[in-house]
Amino acid sequence: MDRSRDGGGNLPWGWWLRASGSVLEDDDGRTWRSVRDAFWQGHLSFPDAHFAAEQHELLLRVLTAIEGRWGSVAEQQHDLFGGDMMSSRFYRCWLISIGLLDAGVSFGNIPNPLQGGLTDLGRSVMLMLQATREPAWQDLPMVDVIDAVAEKELGQAGEAREKELNAFEREVGHRRYVFARERVGRSHLITLTGISTGIGARMPVRRVMWSQSFTDTGARDDLFAWLAMRVGRWDDWGALAYENGAEALTGHLFTLFIVGMGKPA
Incomplete structure (x- = not known):
């Protein structure tokens, strides 16, 4: 995907998709049932699994936590990953690998995945997930x-x-x-x-x-x-x-x- 499409992090991912009847069409002519499917299956090449929705929710919560900078990394690890340090660290490395998170640096300019913030693409994806969340996920206050x-x-x-x-x-x-x-x-x-x-x-x-x-x-x-x-x-x-x-x-x-x-x- 052309990174310029992230809209500088101000537009939801998928804003360029075209409505064609009951589906959405991308530039390659592929059709999707929803913008989430276009991102999950088309952009990330994940399979159409019955548990995809729960993974969308986890991704949204992790991106929201990183962007909002609530709590320490250790706290987020406990609250979002059940205290599993390996899963939490791998997830952040994965976010860096797909361009949603900056690598981050520590003292001495040493790369530190635990210190990175969202990229423009990461913010764009977060906005898309927020806009398409299930009704049970209520909007945060101003x-x-x-x-x-x-x-x-x-x-x-x-x-x-x-x-x-x-x-x-x-x-x-x-x-x-x-x-x-x-x-x-x-x-x-x-x-x-x-x-x-x-x-x-x-x-x-x-x-x-x-x-x-x-x-x-x-x-x-x-x-x-x-x-x-x-x-x-x-x-x-x-x-x-x-x-x-x-x-x-x-x-x-x-x-x-x-x-x-x-x-x-």
Whole structure:
């Protein structure tokens, strides 16, 4: 593929495909059922497998994590690859080999695949996957709201920070799974609520699936800012709490915080 077609990373991959009836046609005359098929089977030469959709989702989440720079490489390894270091490292090397990721360099100009960012082609593919994601993958809040929350240092208080956290909460309020700040008596809480249907229930309702209490707002808001930077993972974390209980989510988050050296990088 002509790399100029990546649109400088500002256009979704496949913007040049032509609609022909119920299919899409590329410059070679090949036809595809979808732009994802054109990328996966045509560009990458992968087979038409029944599990392709899950691989598309994994690729989207990895690209989004690298572009958004949430968490450390170790944290992403645990959260996206089940802690498998070999798989995580191989995946990044593969992304470099197909031109979606820069090689990256460490001190002394030594190549380091763990330090590379997305190429223009990588951003273009990420935009395509975001635009064609399944309805269950909800849009993230506005980028500038996430950035505003992320730039605040841990321990910072005041009206500016509260305003930004409030703006973020408004943006995510209608997600299927939502972390939120609350106060009950003298306790300051972070709760995770999700939509669930009980046995025999006729309609879904929101239920608290996980909570953590704090003695002051500062520590609570520090954790909430950490969670806000990882909003793209909320649906999976909510599903974890729903299927395996609150303790499973607590252990998962604790592990992420430890492997990330406690820093919301």
